[in-house]
Each structure stands twice: as structure tokens, then as C-alpha cells.
Amino acid sequence: MIKEPPAGGLNHLWRSHVMNLLRISLLFLAAALETAFSGEGSSLVNVRSLNPPPLEEIRYATPYNFTGTRLYPVAAAFVHADAARALEAVQRELAQSGLGLKVYDAYRPLSVQKQMWNLIGDERFVSNPYKGGGRHTRGTAVDVTLVDARGNELPMPSNFDEFSPRAFRNYRRASPEQKRNSQRLQNIMVRHGFIGFPSEWWHFDLRGWEKYPILDVSLLKLDRRSR
Numbered sequence: 001m002i003k004e005p006p007a008g009g010l011n012h013l014w015r016s017h018v019m020n021l022l023r024i025s026l027l028f029l030a031a032a033l034e035t036a037f038s039g040e041g042s043s044l045v046n047v048r049s050l051n052p053p054p055l056e057e058i059r060y061a062t063p064y065n066f067t068g069t070r071l072y073p074v075a076a077a078f079v080h081a082d083a084a085r086a087l088e089a090v091q092r093e094l095a096q097s098g099l100g101l102k103v104y105d106a107y108r109p110l111s112v113q114k115q116m117w118n119l120i121g122d123e124r125f126v127s128n129p130y131k132g133g134g135r136h137t138r139g140t141a142v143d144v145t146l147v148d149a150r151g152n153e154l155p156m157p158s159n160f161d162e163f164s165p166r167a168f169r170n171y172r173r174a175s176p177e178q179k180r181n182s183q184r185l186q187n188i189m190v191r192h193g194f195i196g197f198p199s200e201w202w203h204f205d206l207r208g209w210e211k212y213p214i215l216d217v218s219l220l221k222l223d224r225r226s227r
């Protein structure tokens with residue numbers, strides 16, 4: 001004859017079985033909801049939500065950029081959640097020295113990348129959207145500089161989007177202060193998971209950026225969603 005387990009033990013087994021079933025059902029439900037509601041770009045985060053938030057000067061939302069054309073309908077900066085986490089770590093570390101980041105550009109929709117390409121059409125200045133889709137289109141690239149507690153930019157070797165040898169990371173003729181600032185920016189970004197682009201001191205890609213999908217969700221839509 002099989003000895004029955006004590007009632008308490010059976011109860012316990014039954015309860016944990018039910019709990020497991022419940023847990024599995026919840027996981028399925030969560031996955032289904034995510035599929036149903038995650039539109040394109042749901043992985044993107046507004047940099048305004050970082051703590052502390054960086055300053056923003058979104059040049060492509062103005063005509064004051066190298067194309068001379070306003071390309072973004074809103075001045076907003078979005079990055080992939082993975083890049084957002086890394087940027088927040090940078091912001092926290094910089095805050096300890098009374099510094100912070102200023103963001104010039106972040107996620108750029110593929111259609112805007114194409115528009116930019118149509119205006120400029122030179123691979124030295126714009127990545128060709130028809131060859132790999134670009135970097136900013138994945139939400140893993142940011143164009144940034146350093147600012148002090150009052151929001152003043154620290155001197156850097158060149159202006160943002162100045163396409164000249166002065167923008168190169170290995171440019172030797174910058175002043176010691178400019179070199180120190182650009183190196184400081186590079187060091188902290190690299191320490192938190194970014195890679196510096198060799199010919200633009202302001203451009204950083206999250207490590208592994210090639211694996212992130214190219215997106216074409218409009219900034220207006222993202223901005224509305226993040227309010």
C-alpha cells in the first residue's frame with residue numbers, strides 16, 4: 001500500500017504547482033501584450049527622462065546645421081534604452097565634478113537620413129542610408145559635448161559638425177585645454193560602453209551598435225508618445 005503524503009505536504013505541492021502555472025500564464029500574457037502594443041521605436045527613450053538629464057541643443061531641429069535646412073520637426077533626442085542606461089551612468093559620474101553632457105543629436109529616422117543624403121550626398125560627411133542605413137538611425141549613436149554647471153560648453157578642438165581635420169580625435173594642433181576636454185569626454189564615454197568615431201570628437205556609438213535594428217519612426221510620434 002502506498003503511504004499517503006501528509007496533508008500539509010500535498011497542499012504545499014498543489015499550491016506551488018498552481019503558482020507555477022500562474023507565473024507561466026503571466027509571462028505569456030506579458031509577451032502577448034508586448035507584441036500587441038510595442039510599435040516601432042518602443043525601445044527608444046527620451047533623454048529628458050535621464051537622471052540627471054543632459055542639456056539639449058538639437059541642431060537638426062533648426063536651420064543652424066551643416067545642411068542649412070531644418071530636418072527635424074521637433075527638438076527632441078531619443079536613444080535606445082541600452083544607450084540611455086549608459087548615458088545616465090555618464091551623467092551621474094560627470095555630475096560629481098559639476099559637469100554634464102549636452103546632446104546635439106541622437107536617434108535620426110531613416111527617412112531623415114535619406115533626406116540628408118539627398119541634400120549632401122558625400123560619404124565624408126553623411127553616412128549613406130542605401131549602404132547599411134547609418135548609425136544614428138539605430139538609436140545607439142549620440143553627438144555630445146561637455147558643459148559646466150552653468151551650461152557653458154567646455155572648449156573642444158572644433159565646432160560640432162565641423163568637417164575638418166580639427167574634428168579628428170587624433171588632431172594634434174588643438175590647444176592643451178581643448179585636447180584635455182575632448183579626451184575627458186572620450187574617456188568617460190568609453191568607460192560606460194561607447195566607442196568614439198575617429199573623425200568626429202562629438203560622435204559616439206554604443207558598443208555592438210551594428211546589431212541594433214534601423215528604425216524609421218518619426219520624432220514627432222516619439223515625442224508625443226513620451227509626453
Ligand SMILES: [Zn+2]
Nearest residue numbers: 141142143203
Ligand atoms: Zn553623430
